[in-house]
Amino acid sequence: MSKARFQEKRILTTGNYACAEGAITAGCLYFAGYPITPSSEIAAYMSRRLPQVNGTFIQMEDELASITSCFGASYAGMKAMTATSGPGFSLMAESIGLGVMLEAPAVIVTIMRGGPSTGQPTNASQSDVYQTRYASHGDYEIIVLAPSTVQEMYDLTIRAFNLSEKYRIPVIVASDGILGQMMEVVNIHSNIELVERKKPQVPPEKYKPFEAFDDDLVPGMAIAGTNYSFYVTGLTHDIEGNPEMTPEAAEVLIKRLCEKIRKARPQINDWEEKHLDDANIVILAYGINARGVPEVVEQARQKGYKVGLVRLKSLWPFPDELMERIGQMGASKVIVCEMNNGMIIREVQRFRHLFMVSGITIPTTIPFSPKFIYEKLMKEV
Amino acid sequence: MSPSDQISIPPEALGHPLIDMLNLHRFIFCPGCLIGTVITSITSCLKERGLTSKDYAIVSGIGCTGRSSGCFKAPAFHTTHGRAIPFATGIKLANPKLKVIVLSGDGDLFAIGGNHFIHAARRNAEITVLCINNNIYGMTGGQVAPTSQIGDITSTTPYGNVEPPFNLVSLAAAAGATYVARWPGYDTLRLQKSIFKCIDNQGFSFIEVLAPCFVQYGSKNRLGDAVEMLEWLKKQVRIKVDWPPHQATFDFKKGIIICGEFVEEEQEGFSKKIEQLRIKAQNKKIDKLIKDSE
Ligand SMILES: Cc1ncc(C[n+]2csc(CCOP(=O)(O)OP(=O)(O)O)c2C)c(N)n1
Ligand code: SF4
Numbered sequence: 116m117s118k119a120r121f122q123e124k125r126i127l128t129t130g131n132y133a134c135a136e137g138a139i140t141a142g143c144l145y146f147a148g149y150p151i152t153p154s155s156e157i158a159a160y161m162s163r164r165l166p167q168v169n170g171t172f173i174q175m176e177d178e179l180a181s182i183t184s185c186f187g188a189s190y191a192g193m194k195a196m197t198a199t200s201g202p203g204f205s206l207m208a209e210s211i212g213l214g215v216m217l218e219a220p221a222v223i224v225t226i227m228r229g230g231p232s233t234g235q236p237t238n239a240s241q242s243d244v245y246q247t248r249y250a251s252h253g254d255y256e257i258i259v260l261a262p263s264t265v266q267e268m269y270d271l272t273i274r275a276f277n278l279s280e281k282y283r284i285p286v287i288v289a290s291d292g293i294l295g296q297m298m299e300v301v302n303i304h305s306n307i308e309l310v311e312r313k314k315p316q317v318p319p320e321k322y323k324p325f326e327a328f329d330d331d332l333v334p335g336m337a338i339a340g341t342n343y344s345f346y347v348t349g350l351t352h353d354i355e356g357n358p359e360m361t362p363e364a365a366e367v368l369i370k371r372l373c374e375k376i377r378k379a380r381p382q383i384n385d386w387e388e389k390h391l392d393d394a395n396i397v398i399l400a401y402g403i404n405a406r407g408v409p410e411v412v413e414q415a416r417q418k419g420y421k422v423g424l425v426r427l428k429s430l431w432p433f434p435d436e437l438m439e440r441i442g443q444m445g446a447s448k449v450i451v452c453e454m455n456n457g458m459i460i461r462e463v464q465r466f467r468h469l470f471m472v473s474g475i476t477i478p479t480t481i482p483f484s485p486k487f488i489y490e491k492l493m494k495e496v
Numbered sequence: 497m498s499p500s501d502q503i504s505i506p507p508e509a510l511g512h513p514l515i516d517m518l519n520l521h522r523f524i525f526c527p528g529c530l531i532g533t534v535i536t537s538i539t540s541c542l543k544e545r546g547l548t549s550k551d552y553a554i555v556s557g558i559g560c561t562g563r564s565s566g567c568f569k570a571p572a573f574h575t576t577h578g579r580a581i582p583f584a585t586g587i588k589l590a591n592p593k594l595k596v597i598v599l600s601g602d603g604d605l606f607a608i609g610g611n612h613f614i615h616a617a618r619r620n621a622e623i624t625v626l627c628i629n630n631n632i633y634g635m636t637g638g639q640v641a642p643t644s645q646i647g648d649i650t651s652t653t654p655y656g657n658v659e660p661p662f663n664l665v666s667l668a669a670a671a672g673a674t675y676v677a678r679w680p681g682y683d684t685l686r687l688q689k690s691i692f693k694c695i696d697n698q699g700f701s702f703i704e705v706l707a708p709c710f711v712q713y714g715s716k717n718r719l720g721d722a723v724e725m726l727e728w729l730k731k732q733v734r735i736k737v738d739w740p741p742h743q744a745t746f747d748f749k750k751g752i753i754i755c756g757e758f759v760e761e762e763q764e765g766f767s768k769k770i771e772q773l774r775i776k777a778q779n780k781k782i783d784k785l786i787k788d789s790e
């Protein structure tokens with residue numbers, strides 16, 4: 116871990132620009148992307164900013180190329196990022212699995228718009244929450260962060276880089292068309308913690324690319340251009356990288372890849388909570404759609420209703436421990452608000468033995484207004 | 497008898513001259529397949545140039561040829577089907593000092609990955625791409641490829657292929673590759689001369705290597721075993737000097753395959769141009785102009 120010093124300042128900017136500047140702050144030196152509304156400003160910003168910091172920007176021929184070239188850059192030692200939206204993310208799906216298998220750090224930003232298919236390019240949505248989690252085939256875990264403000268577009272992009280370096284996995288920042296385009300003030304802090312990937316822990320002749328020595332199950336990562344030789348493959352492999360087609364090899368590898376993320380849930384999961392100690396009803400929301408919830412909660416509490424709030428800042432791995440805590444603290448109901456037909460609500464429903472679950476889940480393109488949520492809430496209290 | 501009971505000779509004991517640079521246990525190719533010959537040709541060239549594994553990276557896609565990257569003792573990457581070139585582009589741009597070599601199949605590079613090939617050539621990205629052209633999908637059981645010829649019998653063209661093939665040499669030249677050659681895989685001398693030129697070229701280099709697949713292509717089209725297929729190929733190969741790429745005929749029916757070097761140009765490579773962008777971007781005056789225009 117290293118501390119980077121920056122000039123403290125406040126800037127008025129958009130979510131997409133804040134995200135891109137966050138990447139620069141995090142030490143991103145490689146961006147590959149393909150234009151798609153409503154994410155394109157990230158690429159445009161990076162095309163101007165990266166050459167200034169001796170980085171590389173490339174507009175690729177498609178998203179398949181964008182994501183794979185990021186993994187190539189990552190294995191040549193650079194922090195790499197790509198940004199897209201639903202249709203482009205769909206094209207990246209296969210190679211996200213490659214990133215998981217190669218344990219290649221990289222950040223993927225998806226600025227969610229309406230779907231399916233071309234959907235509503237210029238509108239916002241939260242309908243790709245499953246896509247961020249399950250896009251690629253196979254059994255795997257992934258990390259997804261969900262900013263709610265332009266400030267968080269900056270902060271969580273930095274965090275995404277840190278997590279991807281720490282756990283050697285692609286990390287996804289799931290934002291949306293409104294947050295990407297809207298302007299807010301962002302505080303650039305002077306002291307920012309940056310994480311660099313674990314280096315090989317043994318000399319070249321002893322190095323095995325997928326041998327994890329530590330409790331975190333993360334192997335040290337060799338890169339091209341050093342004295343280390345290594346072979347990495349998307350095929351199921353042993354610790355030396357040899358393709359291995361036995362059932363045991365599948366079990367050992369998949370368990371480690373999943374476990375390294377699952378066991379880090381306490382370090383990865385991130386949320387904001389309010390009034391959980393006495394809340395009878397908890398409203399759970401995330402991303403752009405969470406912005407109206409604090410007002411609803413305060414209004415309801417003024418009327419004497421014991422309402423609490425949870426705003427998820429990380430969606431995957433899902434914070435099971437938080438759900439258990441909500442149950443232990445005595446809430447009898449959780450209301451999930453999301454701009455889709457019901458995605459995160461199904462995760463919350465796994466805890467129906469602890470509390471009742473209801474939802475305001477609408478596949479719409481505008482965030483729920485406080486008035487709308489309040490009216491729905493009043494029917495539940 | 498379990499496999500571990502079998503007497504196996506450790507590859508090191510065989511005394512292969514390139515043992516320091518190769519992982520012999522990852523040569524899974526059918527005996528007689530030229531993929532192995534191409535791997536050793538590349539390795540010989542790297543060795544002769546005094547390059548060690550810190551100087552280069554090998555990238556492959558998926559297929560029989562896709563398995564070749566694992567044979568190199570180097571940073572070696574077995575990626576997804578069709579995506580070897582963008583992966584290699586990422587490595588090259590992140591560390592322009594590296595020699596980046598892509599070794600992949602005709603289906604991988606020209607069907608599912610065709611778009612990446614033409615764009616990398618257009619950009620003149622400084623990578624070397626070697627295509628093992630066996631005119632078929634070897635690994636998946638002999639299906640028709642974009643390089644299969646009209647009339648070819650494959651698993652998915654039981655009545656004969658009706659689609660004309662790509663001519664990879666003309667395609668590469670038209671897309672902007674600055675070095676283009678075609679050689680039969682058995683002609684390791686000419687192949688290696690070509691590989692040296694690729695290593696030296698400051699741009700996108702392409703070699704099409706003819707490497708018949710007797711298991712899939714040969715059996716279905718009654719061309720015999722590995723040796724018979726090589727004889728069959730040899731009869732068709734005509735080596736030409738200074739021929740233009742559009743005359744690089746590749747026609748099994750006529751029995752003519754023109755081989756040679758078709759493009760040799762000097763053009764500034766992509767990573768050099770990106771380097772120049774940095775100089776521009778760090779010039780405060782230009783940055784102000786951009787800002788003002790926004
Ligand atoms: C996305 C995807 N589609 C299909 C496949 C199946 N597949 C594996 S190799 C291959 C064809 C390989 O042919 P070629 O590139 O010519 O390589 P060869 O085996 O002939 O060397 C295909 C279709 C795959 N691995 N991934
Ligand atoms: S199947 Fe064909 S291409 Fe694949 S290793 Fe065997 S001979 Fe070579």
Ligand SMILES: [Mg+2]
Binds near residue numbers: 602628629630631634
């Ligand atoms: Mg082939």
